[in-house]
Amino acid sequence: MADDNQEVSTPSPRPQGGRPDGPRPDRGPGGREGGGGRKFFRRKKVCKFCVEKIDDINYKDVRLLGQFVAERGKIVPRRLTGVCTPHQRRLTSAIKRARNIALLPFAAR
Numbered sequence: 001m002a003d004d005n006q007e008v009s010t011p012s013p014r015p016q017g018g019r020p021d022g023p024r025p026d027r028g029p030g031g032r033e034g035g036g037g038r039k040f041f042r043r044k045k046v047c048k049f050c051v052e053k054i055d056d057i058n059y060k061d062v063r064l065l066g067q068f069v070a071e072r073g074k075i076v077p078r079r080l081t082g083v084c085t086p087h088q089r090r091l092t093s094a095i096k097r098a099r100n101i102a103l104l105p106f107a108a109r
Contacts, residue, residue, distance in 0.1 A: 045082020049091075057090045059097035065104060069095060073107040 068076050075095055078088045098104040
């Protein structure tokens with residue numbers, strides 16, 4: 001009987017058009033307002049191992065492997081280092097081998 005006296009609340013409809021404050025302002029390159037300015041140009045990174053013609057990546061070469069390990073101990077990804085896919089695979093396995101025999105740290109202190 002108490003159910004008869006309750007009102008059914010319906011959610012208020014959202015305004016059409018997506019954004020409540022209106023359309024987005026026009027933005028130039030780089031997401032900045034105004035449109036003026038230089039376009040950002042990034043050179044394509046080249047694989048260090050292909051350029052220097054290093055065929056084998058040795059797990060004992062800590063100085064070379066250390067360039068591809070971040071401060072926190074993580075392996076730096078290809079998109080940041082510019083290493084090609086086959087060399088990144090060999091590099092990863094060499095870093096993991098060096099970690100297992102304590103030549104490289106697993107994590108930072």
